[in-house]
Amino acid sequence: MIWLLILVVIGSLVFLPSWWVRRTMARYDTPADRYASTGADLARHLLDRHGLKSVSVEETEQGDHYDPEARAVRLAAERFHGRSLTAVTVAAHEVGHALQDAGRYRPLALRTKLVKWLRPIERTGAAVLMAAPLVAIALRLPSVTAMVIVGGLLTLATSTVVHLLTLPTELDASFARAMPLLKEEGILIRSDHPHARKILTAAALTYVAVSLMSLLNVARWWALLRR
Numbered sequence: 001m002i003w004l005l006i007l008v009v010i011g012s013l014v015f016l017p018s019w020w021v022r023r024t025m026a027r028y029d030t031p032a033d034r035y036a037s038t039g040a041d042l043a044r045h046l047l048d049r050h051g052l053k054s055v056s057v058e059e060t061e062q063g064d065h066y067d068p069e070a071r072a073v074r075l076a077a078e079r080f081h082g083r084s085l086t087a088v089t090v091a092a093h094e095v096g097h098a099l100q101d102a103g104r105y106r107p108l109a110l111r112t113k114l115v116k117w118l119r120p121i122e123r124t125g126a127a128v129l130m131a132a133p134l135v136a137i138a139l140r141l142p143s144v145t146a147m148v149i150v151g152g153l154l155t156l157a158t159s160t161v162v163h164l165l166t167l168p169t170e171l172d173a174s175f176a177r178a179m180p181l182l183k184e185e186g187i188l189i190r191s192d193h194p195h196a197r198k199i200l201t202a203a204a205l206t207y208v209a210v211s212l213m214s215l216l217n218v219a220r221w222w223a224l225l226r227r
Contacts, residue, residue: 018209024202028085028195029078035187039079039091046095046181047073055098064090064203066097068112073098088187089178089196093203096177100169111166118158125155160211167208174200 037045043057059081060074067074073094079087100108178200182188188196 017205017212021202021206021209024198025086025090028089028199029082029087030084033083034085034189034192035083035088037083037088037187039075039082039087042088042187043073043075043091043095046092046185047098049185050099050102052098052102055102063206064094066094066101068097068101068108071098071101085188085192085195086199089182089199090203092178092182092187093174093200095181096173097169099177100173105169105172107166107169107172111162111169114162114166115159118162121155121158125158128155163207163211167204170204170207174204178203 035042040057040059047053047055047057054071056070056072057080058072058074059077061076062074064075064079066072073091075091075094079090081087097108175197179197182196183193
């Protein structure tokens with residue numbers, strides 16, 4: 001009974017944030033023509049208004065994000081071309097990251113460095129996990145195999161730790177940057193303000209939700225390697 005309760009709690013912690021983020025984004029994707037400007041048009045307008053004409057606005061298949069190395073606001077197709085409340089609000093959130101970068105916001109710079117440093121470690125972790133069964137057979141040393149497994153699991157979990165540590169950066173982009181922009185520019189219909197706050201919260205939690213889902217991969221590897 002205790003184990004069942006633990007599984008329910010863990011499952012809730014992993015699945016609920018991701019479900020809530022997707023549900024919130026989808027809920028305010030309609031009506032699709034609520035605003036005159038597309039997400040891309042709004043992002044371009046906000047960037048230009050704040051002297052960031054060198055920052056590009058691009059369509060991407062890799063999810064909404066700001067790339068500090070390329071200095072580009074990248075929006076998924078539904079945000080780039082969309083005119084919904086979700087489209088314009090998410091666009092403002094990503095512009096918020098561009099403003100952080102322009103203002104040399106240290107937490108964003110730290111996250112950029114962490115992601116860059118830890119990306120090879122994650123790949124190494126995945127490779128170590130794949131090699132673990134071969135190590136077990138070749139060396140016939142359970143303790144060594146256990147070390148390999150633990151090392152691999154730890155490296156796979158690094159992205160989750162990074163996104164949890166840098167959550168304040170996302171919250172700053174949403175509520176210290178994007179929401180004031182949307183209000184000051186008079187972009188939002190007044191009745192949409194509380195809904196926009198929900199979307200901005202979802203935008204801030206997106207990476208955390210994805211990272212928590214990635215923990216399922218760690219659990220899956222753990223289960224496979226214990227057999």
